[in-house]
Amino acid sequence: MNENLKFIQGNEVCVEAALYTGLDFFAGYPITPSTEIMEHMAKRLPKIGGKFLQMEDEIASLCAIIGASLTGHKVMTATSGPGFSLMQEALGYAIVAEIPCVIVNVQRGGSSTGIPTHVGQGDVMQARWGTHGDHAIIVMTASNHQDVFAITVDAFNLAETYRTPVILLFDEVVGHMRERIFIPKKGEIPLVERLRASVKRGVDFHPYLPREDGRLPISDFGGVNRHNVTGLAHDMWGFPSDNPQVVHGLIRHLVDKIQNNTHKIAKYKEYYLQDARTILISYGSAARSALHVVENRRSRGEKLGLLELQTLWPFPYYLVQEKCADAKYVVVVEMNMGQILQAVKVSVDRPERVFLANRIDGVFITPTDIRNILRLIEGKGV
Amino acid sequence: MAIRDYIRERFFPHIWCPGCGHGMVLNGLLRAIEKIGLDKNEIVMVSGIGCSARIAGYVDFHTMHTIHGRALAFATGIKMSRPELKLIVPMGDGDALAIGGNHFIHAARRNMDMTAIVMNNRVYGMTGGQYSPLSGYGTMSTTSPYSNIDHAFDVVELSVAAGASFVGRTTTYHAKQMADILGQAIIHKGFSVVEIMSQCPTCFGRQNRLGSAIDMLEHFKENTTPIGSKAKQKNPDLIERGIFVQKKMPEYCSEYEKIIERAMVTVHHRDRRGHREYN
Ligand SMILES: Cc1ncc(C[n+]2csc(CCOP(=O)(O)OP(=O)(O)O)c2C)c(N)n1
Ligand code: SF4
Ligand SMILES: [Mg+2]
Numbered sequence A: 001m002n003e004n005l006k007f008i009q010g011n012e013v014c015v016e017a018a019l020y021t022g023l024d025f026f027a028g029y030p031i032t033p034s035t036e037i038m039e040h041m042a043k044r045l046p047k048i049g050g051k052f053l054q055m056e057d058e059i060a061s062l063c064a065i066i067g068a069s070l071t072g073h074k075v076m077t078a079t080s081g082p083g084f085s086l087m088q089e090a091l092g093y094a095i096v097a098e099i100p101c102v103i104v105n106v107q108r109g110g111s112s113t114g115i116p117t118h119v120g121q122g123d124v125m126q127a128r129w130g131t132h133g134d135h136a137i138i139v140m141t142a143s144n145h146q147d148v149f150a151i152t153v154d155a156f157n158l159a160e161t162y163r164t165p166v167i168l169l170f171d172e173v174v175g176h177m178r179e180r181i182f183i184p185k186k187g188e189i190p191l192v193e194r195l196r197a198s199v200k201r202g203v204d205f206h207p208y209l210p211r212e213d214g215r216l217p218i219s220d221f222g223g224v225n226r227h228n229v230t231g232l233a234h235d236m237w238g239f240p241s242d243n244p245q246v247v248h249g250l251i252r253h254l255v256d257k258i259q260n261n262t263h264k265i266a267k268y269k270e271y272y273l274q275d276a277r278t279i280l281i282s283y284g285s286a287a288r289s290a291l292h293v294v295e296n297r298r299s300r301g302e303k304l305g306l307l308e309l310q311t312l313w314p315f316p317y318y319l320v321q322e323k324c325a326d327a328k329y330v331v332v333v334e335m336n337m338g339q340i341l342q343a344v345k346v347s348v349d350r351p352e353r354v355f356l357a358n359r360i361d362g363v364f365i366t367p368t369d370i371r372n373i374l375r376l377i378e379g380k381g382v
Numbered sequence B: 001m002a003i004r005d006y007i008r009e010r011f012f013p014h015i016w017c018p019g020c021g022h023g024m025v026l027n028g029l030l031r032a033i034e035k036i037g038l039d040k041n042e043i044v045m046v047s048g049i050g051c052s053a054r055i056a057g058y059v060d061f062h063t064m065h066t067i068h069g070r071a072l073a074f075a076t077g078i079k080m081s082r083p084e085l086k087l088i089v090p091m092g093d094g095d096a097l098a099i100g101g102n103h104f105i106h107a108a109r110r111n112m113d114m115t116a117i118v119m120n121n122r123v124y125g126m127t128g129g130q131y132s133p134l135s136g137y138g139t140m141s142t143t144s145p146y147s148n149i150d151h152a153f154d155v156v157e158l159s160v161a162a163g164a165s166f167v168g169r170t171t172t173y174h175a176k177q178m179a180d181i182l183g184q185a186i187i188h189k190g191f192s193v194v195e196i197m198s199q200c201p202t203c204f205g206r207q208n209r210l211g212s213a214i215d216m217l218e219h220f221k222e223n224t225t226p227i228g229s230k231a232k233q234k235n236p237d238l239i240e241r242g243i244f245v246q247k248k249m250p251e252y253c254s255e256y257e258k259i260i261e262r263a264m265v266t267v268h269h270r271d272r273r274g275h276r277e278y279n
Helices: A010-020 A035-048 A058-070 A081-086 A088-097 A124-129 A145-162 A172-176 A244-259 A286-298 A317-323 A339-347 A367-377 B022-036 B052-058 B071-081 B093-097 B101-110 B155-162 B175-187 B201-207 B213-223 B230-234 B252-264
Strands: A005-009 A025-028 A051-054 A075-079 A101-109 A115-119 A138-140 A165-171 A178-182 A228-230 A268-271 A278-282 A304-309 A311-313 A329-334 A354-358 B043-047 B062-065 B086-092 B114-120 B166-171 B191-197 B224-226 B239-246 B268-270 B276-278
Touching: A005 A010, A010 A035, A010 A075, A010 A101, A010 A145, A010 A165, A010 A172, A010 A178, A025 A035, A025 A058, A025 B071, A035 A051, A035 A075, A035 A172, A035 B252, A051 A058, A051 B071, A058 A075, A058 A081, A058 A088, A058 A101, A058 B062, A058 B071, A058 B101, A075 A081, A081 A088, A081 A101, A081 A124, A088 A165, A088 A244, A101 A145, A101 A172, A115 A172, A124 A138, A124 A165, A124 A311, A124 A339, A138 A145, A145 A165, A145 A178, A165 A172, A228 B052, A268 A286, A278 A286, A278 A367, A286 A304, A286 A329, A286 A367, A304 A317, A317 A339, A329 A339, A329 A367, A339 A354, A354 A367, B022 B052, B022 B086, B022 B114, B022 B175, B043 B052, B043 B071, B052 B062, B052 B086, B071 B086, B071 B101, B071 B114, B071 B252, B086 B093, B093 B101, B093 B114, B093 B155, B101 B114, B101 B155, B101 B191, B114 B175, B155 B166, B155 B191, B155 B239, B166 B175, B166 B213, B175 B191, B175 B239, B201 B213, B213 B224
Parallel strands: A025 A051, A025 A075, A075 A101, A101 A165, A138 A165, A228 B062, A278 A304, A278 A329, A329 A354, B043 B062, B043 B086, B086 B114, B114 B191, B166 B191, B224 B239
Antiparallel strands: A005 A178, A101 A115, A138 A311, A268 A304, B166 B239, B268 B276
């Protein structure tokens, strides 16, 4: 049997992918339905000389990995809704201080403590705007294990490229489901390594002065260049500043470096879109049911298509507009009250033709749920 | 290396008020580091938020000014990932023991090698003088305008109970003792806590009618005494200064090295489902 073929949970796939990128530091706090990620890390990391920490809470977990990232390591933490809420302040710090890290949120059902062992996709907007202040952020997701692997590797690559935290917004179904996966061979997926400053000892070092291409080389803590890291608005030395020009420049830089590269960051998959009259837009585990409906209806000759988003933020407005230009109906399939629906409505030329097929009760949305909405839209009654 | 070489002169003047004790802590700390002869590249200073936390910007080490209360958690990640680095974590009393209290006790329990300095001015200086968990019963502040009914932690007792392997206390008046205790704390292999009673003439001093910065320093002199002194027996209200705990205990990063060794030994065993595992 091919040793790279495995039949494992999505959470474990995420661990395999993180290790594939060279991750060697993880800190976390247990929470359903993400706990398997930290359990696998606890087992795997020491075997490769990596470090695993169980911290006193999720705030400390994110802070610890941010610290470890500054010494030059690829780092990750994993949690679910309640823990993700606790992480918001430190997340903003990593954005402003431009420290690469990956945060996994395996979404559970409901709000507050919710329904821990069930599924939901209610954290889409929190991932976008949970931390205070203007900022841009990269949030990615996937619907099957092969994609969980690829997207996780991607998350680490983007974190290094843009020196920013990246959020992997998985959900309980993808996290707990077992599915076949081929682990790619070393070298099969290109990896982005940290861009390090090459300033010699003694030369004035500007840790927060981006290169012409917008990238910001980093100098590891413990290396020859010493610098200050802060969450306060700061100048090119990383020193606090309230100079309006400096502050304006910093916020623009933080937003532009991501928003202006949306076309490079945005990952998606499309199924039967060329001639589709009705387009489903979905992501994460919900996209599995959406694809089922599309394939089923196609076999009956109906012109349905699916746009599966893998990058949720920055939202690819141009892409959704272009793909939906000729569609009669657009149906957003998600397990929340319409968090991506809003972004889709903003993207398309005719927002009144955008509908929502959702579930918010912790139960996985089924093809039947989607079919019922389609029948309503088509005036056929349920 | 001269003390001056440890400082980022570019970023002076500092933000502290005239007479603030935090600058005296900076002075004592740099003297301690100079005496030990540490290289600037091997030191990482991690601070939180507060007047005290601004200390990190002024020293020419690898420095990280983080978020309120979480400095020890950031420091834990840095130390764990690069155990050869020396971690120094200065914190305000509110920073360390209100919002950061949980991280504080867990860091002490873990015994990871780093030096936590509590710059205790018994007040939230940066936000303009609200009471802290170290203000104590009967003190005045902007949020206890009719007197404070919150009782204070004793930093030393708390640290000892939480498992810190080095615990010391001194004041900004006792500059030599400060440098000495800080030096021993930095050399100590394990989690060390040094409480430095520091004056905030602008808030705590004014609100509690303690006079000028000089008066407040005099107050530290008169109200403290070396550990176990005769004066303490006569007057139990005196606050003891010195090193309370200094013991050898397994250090976290060294312990983790053993975990790595254990995990790396190839295991061939059958798990519960009977599958063979080779890793
Ligand atoms: C999460 C959060 N809550 C509140 C604040 C506001 N804040 C800034 S400093 C501070 C207290 C500082 O007191 P202390 O730690 O004793 O330091 P000092 O200024 O006295 O040196 C507070 C409450 C903040 N920055 N972040
Ligand atoms: S407010 Fe108090 S603690 Fe802050 S700088 Fe002034 S004297 Fe120091
Ligand atoms: Mg204080």
